[in-house]
Amino acid sequence: MAVELNHTIVHSVDADAEAGFVAEVLGLPVPTRFGPFTVVEVANGVSLDFMRDPAPTPQHYAFLISEPEFDEVAARLAGRDTWADPSHRTPGHNTHNGGRGLYFDSPSGHNLEVLTTPYS
Secondary structure, three states: OOOOEEEEEEEEHHHHHHHHHHHHOOOOOOOOOOOOOEEEOOOOOOEEEEOOOOOOOOEEEEEEEHHHHHHHHHHOOOOOOEEOOOOOOOOOOOOHHHHOOEEEEEOOOOOOEEEOOOOO
């Protein structure tokens, strides 16, 4: 049996704002509603289902994107803090594995990452 990730729930202080932020930064379609969730669809058929939680535990979500998309995401994040590492010690972006990557925080404090080359 082939196993694929279908969706994951992202706990958020404000599900609509969090989903809107992620969709806007990543250049994805406007989120939709499904029951108590605000849903963001990504290209490989996986959805992020944002749900309200007054005290979410920060998680890490990484998104594989193309080089041109990286430039677009970085431009959308202009004026916001971005880091080259998951611990947020080095500002900017990294060039690991022959690609580029950067980390940034979502409104609910999740550690989001975009990278152009998957980790080896």
